[in-house]
Amino acid sequence: MPASAEITAISNYAGQYQQGIIRKIYNEVSMQDDATVIRNLTAPRIMWNYEAEKGWRPLDISIKNAPERQQGAFKARSIEPKIGMKMLNIIPEELRDTFFSEQLSENAKEYPGGFAQYFWEEQAMKTADEIDTYSYKGVNPEDVPAYAGGTAYTVGELMKYNKNFYKCIAATQAGQTPDSHPAKWEDANALCVVKGWGTILAEEIAANRVVPVNLGAITDTDGFDQIDEELYFSIPEKVRMAKGISIEILCSDNTLQKRNTALLAKYPYAKDVTQNEGNTSGYIWKSNGKARIKAVTWLSGSERIIVNISQNGRKNLVMGTNVLSNFNSIGAIIQGHHGYEASMKSILAFQIADPQYMFCNERA
Numbered sequence: 001m002p003a004s005a006e007i008t009a010i011s012n013y014a015g016q017y018q019q020g021i022i023r024k025i026y027n028e029v030s031m032q033d034d035a036t037v038i039r040n041l042t043a044p045r046i047m048w049n050y051e052a053e054k055g056w057r058p059l060d061i062s063i064k065n066a067p068e069r070q071q072g073a074f075k076a077r078s079i080e081p082k083i084g085m086k087m088l089n090i091i092p093e094e095l096r097d098t099f100f101s102e103q104l105s106e107n108a109k110e111y112p113g114g115f116a117q118y119f120w121e122e123q124a125m126k127t128a129d130e131i132d133t134y135s136y137k138g139v140n141p142e143d144v145p146a147y148a149g150g151t152a153y154t155v156g157e158l159m160k161y162n163k164n165f166y167k168c169i170a171a172t173q174a175g176q177t178p179d180s181h182p183a184k185w186e187d188a189n190a191l192c193v194v195k196g197w198g199t200i201l202a203e204e205i206a207a208n209r210v211v212p213v214n215l216g217a218i219t220d221t222d223g224f225d226q227i228d229e230e231l232y233f234s235i236p237e238k239v240r241m242a243k244g245i246s247i248e249i250l251c252s253d254n255t256l257q258k259r260n261t262a263l264l265a266k267y268p269y270a271k272d273v274t275q276n277e278g279n280t281s282g283y284i285w286k287s288n289g290k291a292r293i294k295a296v297t298w299l300s301g302s303e304r305i306i307v308n309i310s311q312n313g314r315k316n317l318v319m320g321t322n323v324l325s326n327f328n329s330i331g332a333i334i335q336g337h338h339g340y341e342a343s344m345k346s347i348l349a350f351q352i353a354d355p356q357y358m359f360c361n362e363r364a
Contacts, residue, residue, distance in 0.1 A: 027132045027297045028125075031319055031350075034250060034296060034308060041081045041320035041349055049075040049354055079320050079351040082140070082194035086127055091339040109339055127344060130190045135350065136298045138196035141165065150174050158188055165192040194348045197317060198304065201352065201360065209355040212362040218303065223259035224266055226361075227251075227293065228285040231305060235359050240290065244312040247291035249284060251305045256295040303363035316357055320349035 038045070052072040092108040095101060095115060103112035111119055139158065147161040153168040153176075160166075166178050167188040178185040204210040213234045215226040227249065239245065251259075263285065284291040299306070309316045334341040352358055 027129045029128045029131050031298050035317040035319035036315045038320040042322055044078055044080045047077045079349045081347045081349045083345055083347055084193040085343050085345045088342045093338055132298050134190040135196045137198040138191055138194050139199055140195045141192045144192050165189050197350050204355045210358045212360050215361040218255050218258050220258050220261040224262035227259050232284050246310050248308045249293045250296050250308055252299045253295035305361045307359035309357045316353050318351040318353050322347040
């Protein structure tokens, strides 16, 4: 739909309407709250980790040298920034049939004050919402193949076609494109900006560097046993009790409420813990206050449960950006006859600092 057609929702102003616009509901980039944030990431960066080897033994004065084996090893994880963008076409004349026309000159190049503030805030919030919604399962754009005319695509496959990325939502036959069969394809541009935690975790599981706990589907009946018993106690006691360790178990709100329902069925007196079944963050029942369970918006729609270990404030989930304020910064402005074009760009990256301390269930 052309940009000019979008304005019809507030068109035909005749002086009788309320002078205001109802705001949409968007999520902020809440992922930053659950991560160690690298705030000046402008180029690929190696995150170093060093682990000493065993060697403690009884005194033996005949041994005068260190054993001929490695005393420790460096491990390297890289975090690679990607740049996402949103292109904008600013044409103030499109507001001529709205109440903003009272402030709009015939040669206006910029939106009038009331709408300009709303417009830029709305664009920034929508961009943040897209990042929070799609980044978890995001993929590197370089890993997405170009459309192949001879391929029959299956549901879930990604491809690049005419500079845009698409996800197959209904099985296709060879030659069926987003132009010829739009109902079989879904815009996947926001999904193809940067590789997200969910994609990285799936790769680590496939490589056996992370071994998930097989909990099955979380239910209202046994959600408490699955999370507070099986998943929590799958974390080695040595890790659970380590100095400076804190543990957050992250899940969707649907998963949390199933756990809370199961908890109240098992322990009816626990309403003070679950805040009448409605809280989004509470203590894991047998953790002695060392672990909390927390619902996060970026896991909405997912059955994955992630144990996010942090030590002395440094969390195992890592997020990189240049500066968070760049999510609403405006790039070069290109003037035109009726307005101007502008772009919003931001650097973004995700990583798991150390997979050996990553614990999760088997659901995607």
